[in-house]
Amino acid sequence: xxxxxxxxxxxxxxxRPEELREARKKGQKVVGWTGYNVPEEIIHALGFIPVRIAVxxxxxxxxxxxxxxSSKTCVFIREIVGAFAENEDPYIQQTDFLAxxxxxxxxxxxxxxxxxxxxKDVVVLAVxxxxxxxxxxxxxxxxxxxxTRLLEERAGIALDPARLAESVALYNDIRKTLKSIxxxxxxxxxxxxxxxxxxxxxxxxxxxKHEYLSLLHQTLAELKxxxxxxxIESDDGDSRIFISGSLIPRGDRKLISIINSVGGRIxxxxxxxxILPHLDLDIKEISxxxxxxxxxxxxxxxxxxxxxxxxxxxxxxLHELLSQSKAQGVIYHTLRYCDPFTFKAKExxxxxxxxxxxxxxxxxxxAGSDYEAMKTRVEAFVEMIRIKSESVQEEAA
Amino acid sequence: xxKKLFRYSEENKDKFLESDNITFNDGSVVTPExxxxxxxxxxxxxYPGTYEINLSQGNRDSRDETLSTSLKTHYLSLTFSxxxxxxxxxxxxxxxxxxxxxxxxxxxxxTIALRPFLVGQWYHGRExxxxxxxxxxxxxxxxxxxxxxxxxxxCQTGGYEHVQxxxxxxxxxxxxxxxxxxxxxxxxxxxxxxxNKDVKLINVDYPMRHxxxxxxxxxxxxxxxxxxxxxxxxVRGKTTTEYDLLRAIKLHNEGRRLGNExxxxxxxxxxxxxxxxxxxxxxxLANLDMHGDVQASLSVLxxxxxxxxxxxxxxxxxxxxxxxxxxxxILGSCVGINESRSEDAGxxxxxxxxQWSHCTSIVEEEGDPYYNLAKATxxxxxxxxxxxxxxxxxxxxxxxxxxxxxxxxxxGCNTQAAISRPIVDFIKRETGIPTYIHERDLHGLRxxxxxxxxxxxxxxx
Ligand code: SF4
Ligand code: SF4
Numbered sequence: 001x002x003x004x005x006x007x008x009x010x011x012x013x014x015x016r017p018e019e020l021r022e023a024r025k026k027g028q029k030v031v032g033w034t035g036y037n038v039p040e041e042i043i044h045a046l047g048f049i050p051v052r053i054a055v056x057x058x059x060x061x062x063x064x065x066x067x068x069x070s071s072k073t074c075v076f077i078r079e080i081v082g083a084f085a086e087n088e089d090p091y092i093q094q095t096d097f098l099a100x101x102x103x104x105x106x107x108x109x110x111x112x113x114x115x116x117x118x119x120k121d122v123v124v125l126a127v128x129x130x131x132x133x134x135x136x137x138x139x140x141x142x143x144x145x146x147x148t149r150l151l152e153e154r155a156g157i158a159l160d161p162a163r164l165a166e167s168v169a170l171y172n173d174i175r176k177t178l179k180s181i182x183x184x185x186x187x188x189x190x191x192x193x194x195x196x197x198x199x200x201x202x203x204x205x206x207x208x209k210h211e212y213l214s215l216l217h218q219t220l221a222e223l224k225x226x227x228x229x230x231x232i233e234s235d236d237g238d239s240r241i242f243i244s245g246s247l248i249p250r251g252d253r254k255l256i257s258i259i260n261s262v263g264g265r266i267x268x269x270x271x272x273x274x275i276l277p278h279l280d281l282d283i284k285e286i287s288x289x290x291x292x293x294x295x296x297x298x299x300x301x302x303x304x305x306x307x308x309x310x311x312x313x314x315x316x317x318l319h320e321l322l323s324q325s326k327a328q329g330v331i332y333h334t335l336r337y338c339d340p341f342t343f344k345a346k347e348x349x350x351x352x353x354x355x356x357x358x359x360x361x362x363x364x365x366x367a368g369s370d371y372e373a374m375k376t377r378v379e380a381f382v383e384m385i386r387i388k389s390e391s392v393q394e395e396a397a
Numbered sequence: 398x399x400k401k402l403f404r405y406s407e408e409n410k411d412k413f414l415e416s417d418n419i420t421f422n423d424g425s426v427v428t429p430e431x432x433x434x435x436x437x438x439x440x441x442x443x444y445p446g447t448y449e450i451n452l453s454q455g456n457r458d459s460r461d462e463t464l465s466t467s468l469k470t471h472y473l474s475l476t477f478s479x480x481x482x483x484x485x486x487x488x489x490x491x492x493x494x495x496x497x498x499x500x501x502x503x504x505x506x507x508t509i510a511l512r513p514f515l516v517g518q519w520y521h522g523r524e525x526x527x528x529x530x531x532x533x534x535x536x537x538x539x540x541x542x543x544x545x546x547x548x549x550x551x552c553q554t555g556g557y558e559h560v561q562x563x564x565x566x567x568x569x570x571x572x573x574x575x576x577x578x579x580x581x582x583x584x585x586x587x588x589x590x591x592x593n594k595d596v597k598l599i600n601v602d603y604p605m606r607h608x609x610x611x612x613x614x615x616x617x618x619x620x621x622x623x624x625x626x627x628x629x630x631x632v633r634g635k636t637t638t639e640y641d642l643l644r645a646i647k648l649h650n651e652g653r654r655l656g657n658e659x660x661x662x663x664x665x666x667x668x669x670x671x672x673x674x675x676x677x678x679x680x681x682l683a684n685l686d687m688h689g690d691v692q693a694s695l696s697v698l699x700x701x702x703x704x705x706x707x708x709x710x711x712x713x714x715x716x717x718x719x720x721x722x723x724x725x726x727i728l729g730s731c732v733g734i735n736e737s738r739s740e741d742a743g744x745x746x747x748x749x750x751x752q753w754s755h756c757t758s759i760v761e762e763e764g765d766p767y768y769n770l771a772k773a774t775x776x777x778x779x780x781x782x783x784x785x786x787x788x789x790x791x792x793x794x795x796x797x798x799x800x801x802x803x804x805x806x807x808x809g810c811n812t813q814a815a816i817s818r819p820i821v822d823f824i825k826r827e828t829g830i831p832t833y834i835h836e837r838d839l840h841g842l843r844x845x846x847x848x849x850x851x852x853x854x855x856x857x858x
Contacts, residue, residue, distance in 0.1 A: 112819070142614075344586075346547070
């Protein structure tokens with residue numbers, strides 16, 4: 001398919017750690033952040049360079065992390081802790097301080113453990129569990145102001161509303177462009193794959209934001225040139241898969257490569273390492289409170305409990321994205337000890353079954369030992385979807 | 398081979414009959430005579446398992462029969478299920494809560510607050526005649542159903558197996574979502590599906606990270622407490638006033654103070670006045686929630702404090718306590734070591750952080766009771782940052798003059814497991830006391846392997 005800009009993105013990623021090193025020499029500070037509700041625009045507007053701490057797929061680091069956290073911590077967090085212990089990740093090495101949130105309790109625990117064992121300076125944003133209620137929003141606004149104050153202390157300057165407005169506009173443009181690009185991957189006769197878009201989304205977690213936006217614009221222009229009318233519908237013999245569940249960070253491509261290897265075509269996701277955090281972020285007011293509320297009002301992360309099944313916004317969004325992408329089945333990825341997603345697997349399966357959408361839960365970790373077992377299950381699922389879609393096409397003919 | 402069974406000996410009966418009555422919430426009273434009858438006649442028939450002498454379950458072949466309050470806590474445990482059924486029949490509201498939280502607002506709203514262990518005790522107590530084997534099997538079966546519906550990696554299932562699968566008439570699932578537990582809020586959410594999905598649900602949202610110093614966090618939690626009380630009021634169709642809450646706070650403060658006094662007395666002497674199990678069952682009364690009846694807990698607690706004071710004064714040593722035992726302080730969540738077997742190995746458990754930290758937070762009685770309660774709750778030592786929690790733990794270790802520390806956590810308990818190492822590391826660094834971290838097996842029974850390791854640690858001390 002080969003979109004040329006993607007080559008440039010890959011090259012720029014290779015150069016990025018060195019660039020960060022240089023920037024730090026000139027006095028700029030790098031903030032490593034993780035957490036679904038960390039308002040990145042505030043970090044950016046204060047002149048910091050934000051990089052997302054999200055690494056996966058390395059079983060050895062998971063083992064190392066378990067020595068500081070525990071073997072019952074989710075695989076993702078264990079790897080992060082392991083990466084801090086080893087301090088060999090080029091991005092982690094460059095962080096001056098960290099900004100974590102408490103959307104997921106395990107993410108919060110990671111902040112505590114990293115602070116304690118590796119003496120890292122961590123600013124934590126607390127996140128209310130009852131996020132949908134008014135008093136929780138009031139509380140979150142206070143927390144966002146406090147979070148901003150702690151960042152200002154570290155920046156040595158006060159947050160300038162004009163700079164915040166610029167950052168918000170920049171990020172809004174990034175989100176908008178990503179959404180447009182995303183449509184192309186799910187289209188018939190697509191010229192860009194979901195996997196490529198996924199990598200592109202994750203590149204944005206590391207690259208300079210202005211440059212990233214121009215690369216996105218360039219990508220979009222190329223796509224428009226190559227594909228004049230992207231219509232989302234099945235190609236013949238497609239097995240259109242949607243990925244949901246625990247995040248799949250950089251470095252972890254096990255499940256994705258298995259789906260590809262058995263002929264499944266991924267056409268959408270609601271992963272927080274994918275498109276989801278870029279959707280529905282509506283910042284109504286240029287202030288820390290306005291930005292933070294924009295984040296909190298998006299589709300909620302599974303770690304935040306929602307007590308009414310009928311009106312659950314996470315499930316509503318899942319339905320919406322499934323119908324947009326014309327996906328025929330969901331592979332629900334759960335990482336070992338990732339309670340927010342594993343607790344909901346069966347329920348999500350039952351809910352989707354009512355709409356005739358099959359769901360396969362793949363519970364895994366970063367070790368390669370379950371590769372063949374996963375492959376067998378994914379293959380059978382993809383095949384089942386293909387047969388189902390062929391029979392639907394035959395009936396329609 | 399027949400099972401070995403424990404029986405209370407007639408030798409101690411007369412002394413026991415001289416002890417105090419238990420007074421319940423509804424004003425009813427049970428006399429020592431009635432308690433004795435129950436423990437010696439009805440109890441062994443209904444719950445033979447609890448009379449079985451089975452080391453893996455922690456039962457000794459003898460108990461401290463001269464400690465009248467120990468018999469009373471046994472009585473309250475055995476009658477728990479029947480008392481809850483009766484409470485339901487008389488229209489009481491019953492709420493599912495989390496362990497490690499106080500229950501003042503539930504008491505104010507005339508609601509029985511049951512933590513996971515007690516919900517299980519109610520459910521399993523409905524079936525009579527089971528020996529240990531059958532009881533364990535039944536517990537495992539009902540847990541399996543919850544795992545199947547949620548996650549096999551769950552530790553806490555929010556009472557799902559009892560309320561949804563098991564049809565236990567809990568009116569409202571209303572825990573504090575304290576930081577201690579990774580699973581409880583997911584467990585609460587799970588109740589939105591299932592046969593009894595209309596059960597009322599509320600998360601009393603406990604914010605985290607240096608919250609006790611933040612006025613907006615206290616206000617937010619106070620607001621959550623107001624909502625909790627409003628929800629309980631909706632269920633029971635009555636209104637709880639601020640005055641009701643203040644009264645409940647005063648009552649619970651009395652329990653907390655008595656519990657602290659009892660613990661201090663127990664720690665004040667080199668000769669342990671009770672064994673570990675008895676200490677545990679008496680200190681656990683301080684929260685007044687232990688037996689589903691705050692007044693009953695309070696009356697036993699008052700009597701217990703006087704007995705311990707007397708024993709300390711007279712240098713009485715607790716039943717089955719060895720000479721100069723190694724003193725263990727237990728950290729972690731919702732689980733403890735096998736106390737009697739550890740005593741046999743030459744140790745004694747002198748304290749735990751779980752089920753204790755919240756009893757040390759006395760609530761201010763002047764001013765807005767919701768705000769005061771919220772503030773005291775956000776100050777629970779167990780819920781603080783690693784350093785603060787470890788500092789508090791060190792104070793407890795010093796007060797109890799512990800020789801060693803064991804951090805034990807359940808399989809699947811992510812949030813406690815995650816900080817077990819830093820907490821223990823901090824304590825070791827500051828005190829030099831030997832420490833050991835242990836993970837309870839998957840849905841495990843207290844097995845030999847665990848005891849071997851604990852014994853090795855005791856031996857090392
Ligand atoms: S959501 Fe899951 S994978 Fe992410 S930090 Fe929480 S437990 Fe780990
Ligand atoms: S052991 Fe941990 S996960 Fe289980 S109920 Fe207790 S705090 Fe929750």
